Amino acid sequence: MALTPTEKIWMDGELVDWGEARVHVLTHSLHYGLGVFEGIRAYPTSQGVAVFRLTDHIARLFSGAHILGLKVPFGSEELVDAVKTVVAVNGLDTCYIRPIIYLGYGEMGLNPIPCRVNVAVACWPWGSYLGDDGVANGIRLKVSSWARHDPRAMPTAAKGTGMYINSSLAKVEAVLAGYDEAVLLTTDGQVSEGSGENIFVVRRGRILTPPASSVGALEGITADSVRTIAADLGFEVSESHLRRTDLYMAEEVWLTGTAAEVVPVTSVDDRVVGSGSPGPVTRAIQERFFLAVRGELDRYKDWVEHVT
Numbered sequence: 136m137a138l139t140p141t142e143k144i145w146m147d148g149e150l151v152d153w154g155e156a157r158v159h160v161l162t163h164s165l166h167y168g169l170g171v172f173e174g175i176r177a178y179p180t181s182q183g184v185a186v187f188r189l190t191d192h193i194a195r196l197f198s199g200a201h202i203l204g205l206k207v208p209f210g211s212e213e214l215v216d217a218v219k220t221v222v223a224v225n226g227l228d229t230c231y232i233r234p235i236i237y238l239g240y241g242e243m244g245l246n247p248i249p250c251r252v253n254v255a256v257a258c259w260p261w262g263s264y265l266g267d268d269g270v271a272n273g274i275r276l277k278v279s280s281w282a283r284h285d286p287r288a289m290p291t292a293a294k295g296t297g298m299y300i301n302s303s304l305a306k307v308e309a310v311l312a313g314y315d316e317a318v319l320l321t322t323d324g325q326v327s328e329g330s331g332e333n334i335f336v337v338r339r340g341r342i343l344t345p346p347a348s349s350v351g352a353l354e355g356i357t358a359d360s361v362r363t364i365a366a367d368l369g370f371e372v373s374e375s376h377l378r379r380t381d382l383y384m385a386e387e388v389w390l391t392g393t394a395a396e397v398v399p400v401t402s403v404d405d406r407v408v409g410s411g412s413p414g415p416v417t418r419a420i421q422e423r424f425f426l427a428v429r430g431e432l433d434r435y436k437d438w439v440e441h442v443t
């Protein structure tokens with residue numbers, strides 16, 4: 136999806152014009168992929184624009200930096216404020232926000248210790264990642280031939296930039312084969328996650344989702360929100376290892392992520408899921424999620440962080 140430029144990007148404490156927000160071609164992270172980022176969304180509410188679970192996203196950004204050994208030259212409150220500033224200054228009431236911590240220009244070689252750590256925060260209007268039709272009517276999912284990173288080889292708890300080679304390979308394979316999204320399995324065949332989303336299934340009326348840390352999936356903030364919402368709706372949610380065929384036999388399947396939001400899956404490897412249209416559990420959770428992010432439900436008001 137093509138970028139729609141906004142006015143300003145926050146770079147290392149300054150607001151820079153969108154077109155001037157450049158890095159050098161010898162930027163360390165461009166070569167070795169050692170960086171960490173976040174994906175956050177802001178939504179309109181009756182009291183103005185609000186960032187969904189901003190504090191939790193910035194906390195995950197810092198824990199990713201900690202895992203990767205990056206010393207961030209800003210505190211988490213400064214980055215919370217940077218996000219609010221960027222959203223406010225660009226005057227958007229709906230947008231996607233991308234903070235990134237990366238190793239800048241000045242050093243080369245695999246030892247990152249001497250490198251300068253840079254931070255940037257951009258935002259732009261970004262529609263639903265898997266399309267409005269996907270959110271409304273469901274998407275076609277394909278099990279990838281690429282396995283998800285083994286957590287012993289890559290620190291999958293960090294949203295590390297270079298780790299997304301794995302996601303990109305899976306995504307491209309799925310799209311070229313005519314599917315909307317890929318789901319990756321672990322090297323021993325357990326369901327892990329989508330290329331940029333966590334996964335949930337309904338089997339025999341229970342909601343199941345793989346245990347993120349042991350299958351090398353990111354601990355999604357949308358997934359956490361959905362678990363709370365599902366419990367509030369009276370559903371039991373359990374962490375469970377799932378095999379590929381559990382996806383085929385599921386009554387419902389959906390994906391969660393900041394960019395994707397909550398997206399029904401209507402087929403997996405061309406096997407129709409349930410009735411072939413989004414199921415009642417998916418629908419109920421989607422409906423409550425979209426009300427929650429817009430600050431329309433008091434129960435979740437702590438998730439909605441106003442920018443001014």
Ligand code: PPE
Binds near residue numbers: 302331356391393395
């Ligand atoms: N797994 C992966 C691999 C992942 O990238 C994401 C978010 C999730 C799970 C869900 O996490 P959360 O957003 O906290 O619910 N993916 C981000 C980047 C997507 C992109 O294409 O870029 C996102 O959704 O912002």
